[in-house]
Amino acid sequence: QQQVKQSPQSLIVQKGGISIINCAYENTAFDYFPWYQQFPGKGPALLIAIRPDVSEKKEGRFTISFNKSAKQFSLHIMDSQPGDSATYFCAASMSYEAAGNKLTFGGGTRVLVKP
Amino acid sequence: EAGVTQSPTHLIKTRGQQATLRCSPISGHTSVYWYQQALGLGLQFLLWYDEGEERNRGNFPPRFSGRQFPNYSSELNVNALELEDSALYLCASNLEGTGWIADTQYFGPGTRLTVL
Numbered sequence: 001q002q003q004v005k006q007s008p009q010s011l012i013v014q015k016g017g018i019s020i021i022n023c024a025y026e027n028t029a030f031d032y033f034p035w036y037q038q039f040p041g042k043g044p045a046l047l048i049a050i051r052p053d054v055s056e057k058k059e060g061r062f063t064i065s066f067n068k069s070a071k072q073f074s075l076h077i078m079d080s081q082p083g084d085s086a087t088y089f090c091a092a093s094m095s096y097e098a099a100g101n102k103l104t105f106g107g108g109t110r111v112l113v114k115p
Numbered sequence: 116e117a118g119v120t121q122s123p124t125h126l127i128k129t130r131g132q133q134a135t136l137r138c139s140p141i142s143g144h145t146s147v148y149w150y151q152q153a154l155g156l157g158l159q160f161l162l163w164y165d166e167g168e169e170r171n172r173g174n175f176p177p178r179f180s181g182r183q184f185p186n187y188s189s190e191l192n193v194n195a196l197e198l199e200d201s202a203l204y205l206c207a208s209n210l211e212g213t214g215w216i217a218d219t220q221y222f223g224p225g226t227r228l229t230v231l
Contacts, residue, residue: 032218043119043205043222044158089158093218101209101218102148102171105158 004092006106014114019077021109023090026071030092034103035064035075038087047088048075080113087111117142119223121206127229128196136191136226140208147189148209148220149181153202161204164189196230203227 006023013019023033031052036044050057050064050073057064063076077084090106120139128134140147149161160173164183172179178194187208193200204227207220 034219036222041224043207043224045222046219049219091158101146101220102160102163102173103150103158103207103220104160105150107157 004090004104004106006090006109008109009107010110010112012112012114013080015080015082017080017113019080019084019111019113020074021088021090021111022072022074023106024070024072025092025104027092027094027104028071029094030104032093032101033064033066033073034091034093035062036089036091036105038089038108044089077111080111082113082115085111085113119206119208119221121204121223121226123226124224125227125229127231129231130196130198132196134193134196134200134228136193136204136206136228137188138191138206138208138223139188140206141221144208144210144221145187146209147183147187148207149189149191150205150207151175151202152205152225153199156202158205162191193228198230201228201230 004025034049035047037047038044048059048062050066052068055066061078066073088109091103093101093103122137146165148163151159163171167183181191183189203225205222205225207222209220
């Protein structure tokens with residue numbers, strides 16, 4: 001019930017291409033879905049987040065698509081750049097009252113953008 | 116504004132020893148979370164502290180413990196270290212409450228613990 005499954009594990013994309021990472025969850029109590037970007041030797045940094053009341057959110061080159069009925073959400077990185085090469089994690093959490101916003105993470109996707 | 120800070124950056128211990136890791140949250144943040152990032156296991160929730168109290172813990176044995184101080188900084192203690200405790204330990208903080216502000220967790224750079 002607490003799992004978040006992420007795919008693919010790794011991804012190679014050409015500069016200027018689109019990177020797509022998918023996540024699926026089981027627990028319908030989740031109501032906050034962030035994506036984090038992590039570079040080697042660094043902690044994860046929040047990229048973009050969405051709540052179930054919207055189906056899409058865009059910030060710059062990053063877009064989250066959310067499908068509540070399918071319990072799936074995805075990250076699209078448009079016009080991928082070599083500087084986007086990092087590991088991306090999807091995550092989910094419930095309300096503060098339920099579980100204190102603890103994050104349940106997907107397994108991560110290592111993205112390599114080739115110049 | 117300073118982010119979440121953690122110390123030490125690296126820590127090397129031997130089996131059976133104890134490790135103490137420290138975290139200072141962003142100023143004004145009252146909640147602190149600890150996560151373990153072990154190779155091949157992803158990020159796993161360890162502990163949540165809020166207003167000095169342990170509020171929630173993940174599926175880890177009792178030898179993982181910690182505390183939160185009155186200034187909201189936190190300490191993670193790992194007793195009787197085992198080889199599989201080798202991992203990056205990440206601390207995150209957020210504002211207490213509900214809504215987007217409280218949902219967003221900010222992570223520190225982590226402490227790399229190596230158990231030999």
